[in-house]
Amino acid sequence: MTRPLTRTAGVAGQPIAHSLSPLIHNAWIAAAGLDAVYRAHGPADAGEFEALVARGRTGHLRGLNVTAPFKEQALALADVVSPAALACGSANLLLFDPGGVSADSTDGIGLMAALAEQAPALEVNGRPVVVLGAGGAARAAVAALIVAGADVAVLNRTRARAEALAADLGARVAGPAVPETAVLVVNALSVSPEIDLSGLPDDAVIMDMTYRPLITPLLAAARARGLTTVDGLAMLIGQARPSFSALFGVDAPDTDVRRLALTALGESGQ
Template identity: 80%
Template sequence: MTTVAGVAGQPIAHSLSPLIHRAWIAAAGLDAVYEPHGPADADAFAALVARGRAGALRGLNVTAPFKAQALALADDATAVARTCGSANLLLFTGGRIQADSTDGAGLMAALAGQAPDLDVTGRSVVVLGAGGAARAAVAALRAAGADVAVLNRTRARAEALAADLGATVAGPAALETAVLVINALSVPPAIDLSRLPDRAVVMDMTYRPLVTPFLAAARARGLTTVDGLAMLIGQARPSFRALFGIEPPDSDVRRLALATLGEGDR
């Protein structure tokens, strides 16, 4: 019987998740499909999830703006998803919905792959932003033992996130001791990278373009950078495992994604 899964978001046409999962499906020889879904609104997303509950889908990856709603619609949720306050993965089994979040795992996988010498244990990390992506980052970094400071234009949101997850609100000197700065904003951040230590790592969750202005400025300073595509692939791996019951096969999905992005091989 064909396993049916997919990804839901709005907009969805830009998503690379179908490319990644379909490549793994083909490489593994699975009888499975992975389709994009673009619900117009919250009601349409709820209807799609109801189809999953009824048995039409094995599971869904979920992206903006439906991650918080995905968690709210679930019958059960992992501790990670509850901590993040959102879910990027829904699994449908026996009429019940299980929510999970693999974003934090994707972030840590990206850091391990592109900044292998970085150790955040007991070290200062700055996360830029206070939305859902920032929550996932802070939760994963706190679990890894990092001292996380949140920097956001609206201080009240930073304070709320910090209080929820055991972080702090970044003060004026936060950048000067940070071993890692992560941009979880959807826009280029306005921070002074010259204040970072020479061995700091800079990450941007955005992957369009692959080298964002933020990463380009960090590279010009000679800093190690981590791109959002590495995080996307990193979060897709545990999702694939949960959806299809096997490890992702050895397939160069990054090369395929780079070709789709028109970025060449980097």
């Protein structure tokens, strides 16, 4: 009998050496006892990323997670696009099948999973939330929160970009400050913003999609104010779970990948 080929998947981005995805996925692979491997790919440019996708089309890869700067290109190269990826305007997951390339986005799932894990008392349905930023990460957050029934406002330094995102997804535009009625503030910027948290409700939640450092200046300020915080690592793991299921055909095992990731980040005391 011919032994089945090892299922191969990975993550593509640039830079990619910092990615925790191989650590997370390979831990799940080992725990599930799968004949599979998950590798990091660092295409130098758009041309090399397109060549990697072409390799996937030949059957050499089951799929790819995709991170910056290739998420929009991943969407453009796909033959089939999920509603979530279409709403985000980008894809963080490509699956290669004989029929073509399918694009999806699990970022919104990851965001909601992180909120459920670290802020379980939060209810966003019908309540005001604010998303900081107007890039791809912000689009994923806005799309997921709107599906959850939240009254979403977008706050961005360049108001025109916030207006464009809000118009696309059915959100509002906030500014120039975070509304004091917000029960959730999500930072989708690559940097930690300086915002006034003093007027927010005592049960407000502050989330930062960044996980390097794990406790960003925004989260530190929120903790000092006594607010509940949600970190970017919870979102990373939350979006990885549905990716793993799609790539390998089984649910992610109940393995403490957060502990492994914290050790890799040098944050094992958190």
